[in-house]
Amino acid sequence: MAKITLSKLRHSYLPNPAGPADYALKEIDLDWSDGGAYALLGPSGCGKSTLLNIISGLLTPSEGQILFDDKDVTGLPPDQRNIAQVFQFPVIYDTMSVFDNLAFPLRNRGVPETTVKARVSDIAEMLEVTDMLGTRAAGLSPDNKQKISMGRGLVRDDVNVVMFDEPLTVIDPHLKWKLRSKLKELHQKVRATMIYVTHDQTEALTFADQVVVMQDGEIVQIGTPVDLFARPAHTFVGHFIGSPGMNVLPAELRDGGAYLAGQHVPLEGAVTGQGQLTQIGIRPEFVRIGNTGLQATVRKVSDVGRHSVVEAMIGDTSVKAVTEDPPPAQGAAIHLQFQQDQTRLYRDGWLATEAAG
Numbered sequence: 001m002a003k004i005t006l007s008k009l010r011h012s013y014l015p016n017p018a019g020p021a022d023y024a025l026k027e028i029d030l031d032w033s034d035g036g037a038y039a040l041l042g043p044s045g046c047g048k049s050t051l052l053n054i055i056s057g058l059l060t061p062s063e064g065q066i067l068f069d070d071k072d073v074t075g076l077p078p079d080q081r082n083i084a085q086v087f088q089f090p091v092i093y094d095t096m097s098v099f100d101n102l103a104f105p106l107r108n109r110g111v112p113e114t115t116v117k118a119r120v121s122d123i124a125e126m127l128e129v130t131d132m133l134g135t136r137a138a139g140l141s142p143d144n145k146q147k148i149s150m151g152r153g154l155v156r157d158d159v160n161v162v163m164f165d166e167p168l169t170v171i172d173p174h175l176k177w178k179l180r181s182k183l184k185e186l187h188q189k190v191r192a193t194m195i196y197v198t199h200d201q202t203e204a205l206t207f208a209d210q211v212v213v214m215q216d217g218e219i220v221q222i223g224t225p226v227d228l229f230a231r232p233a234h235t236f237v238g239h240f241i242g243s244p245g246m247n248v249l250p251a252e253l254r255d256g257g258a259y260l261a262g263q264h265v266p267l268e269g270a271v272t273g274q275g276q277l278t279q280i281g282i283r284p285e286f287v288r289i290g291n292t293g294l295q296a297t298v299r300k301v302s303d304v305g306r307h308s309v310v311e312a313m314i315g316d317t318s319v320k321a322v323t324e325d326p327p328p329a330q331g332a333a334i335h336l337q338f339q340q341d342q343t344r345l346y347r348d349g350w351l352a353t354e355a356a357g
């Protein structure tokens with residue numbers, strides 16, 4: 001397994017890119033350490049596949065370098081990069097048995113048959129497919145086929161990195177959670193460097209120790225699932241992660257204080273930096289409905305099981321609050337309290353307050 005370094009990477013699909021908007025990947029600098037479990041998370045079109053194809057060698061970047069264990073592989077074709085990939089759809093040989101499918105990547109490399117047997121039975125056990133080893137792959141259900149595809153990606157122990165590209169797309173929703181946690185468990189057992197590409201926050205947060213969040217060809221934050229929830233570096237991360245996402249509210253900044261619809265909102269700490277557009281970011285989990293605080297009117301209440309999501313209007317601005325108490329009625333006049341140490345200011349999208357304490 002290898003450490004992967006992406007250095008000053010940029011990519012444009014245009015022959016003569018003029019400005020940042022012409023780049024599918026703006027400048028990417030990133031270190032993925034040996035044996036880590038990473039997710040690349042972002043909406044459709046943010047550049048995930050472009051980055052994946054550059055790492056696997058299917059695409060040569062317009063600028064920058066890719067290093068595996070400090071060795072420059074930017075010019076190497078895919079077959080010389082020693083990478084395993086698991087795709088959205090199963091890649092298996094229907095006419096072969098499950099055993100032969102799992103053995104294929106090893107036999108292809110001339111691994112001795114005794115090692116093949118040992119390795120295939122280990123992987124089969126981890127994936128709980130031992131009883132299927134003698135079955136022809138053609139007869140398997142789509143999710144079992146995808147499990148075997150994953151097994152084929154994991155069976156070699158000499159690859160630099162295993163990359164998963166939206167691997168749960170074909171899996172039935174009720175089986176997804178099972179395979180998600182299985183993959184996490186597998187990573188803990190095989191300790192390979194793994195990169196998991198997805199637009200689904202639950203998949204990314206369940207699988208990865210470190211999540212790389214992308215938007216518009218740029219990395220907006222790299223952090224643990226807890227970091228991304230607790231202290232989003234960008235309003236995009238706050239909004240994209242969490243359900244419902246962070247409230248991002250228009251704010252006026254006067255004498256270092258923030259105001260929302262004319263009402264003062266205490267922030268977590270001092271405001272730093274420069275920037276034009278100022279916004280307050282607060283997660284709905286930290287907005288309380290109380291007797292004092294910002295005046296608001298309830299617009300809508302959604303019961304989502306253990307708690308309710310109350311959407312209230314402060315002036316023209318909609319704010320969401322999560323509450324486990326009986327919610328107020330639609331149209332009620334209420335007060336909202338923002339937990340101060342969780343109330344942040346963002347400037348042009350980027351975090352601009354210092355953490356409390």
Ligand SMILES: Nc1ncnc2c1ncn2[C@@H]1O[C@H](COP(=O)(O)OP(=O)(O)OP(=O)(O)O)[C@@H](O)[C@H]1O
Pocket residue numbers: 013024042043044045046047048049050051199
């Ligand atoms: N072959 C190509 N030629 C021109 N533009 C491309 C090509 N492939 C991707 N793009 C553009 O590059 C940008 C990034 O696309 P990319 O496929 O990397 O994003 P993504 O995050 O993987 O999205 P998805 O999840 O939909 O695949 C998009 O604006 C896309 O339109």
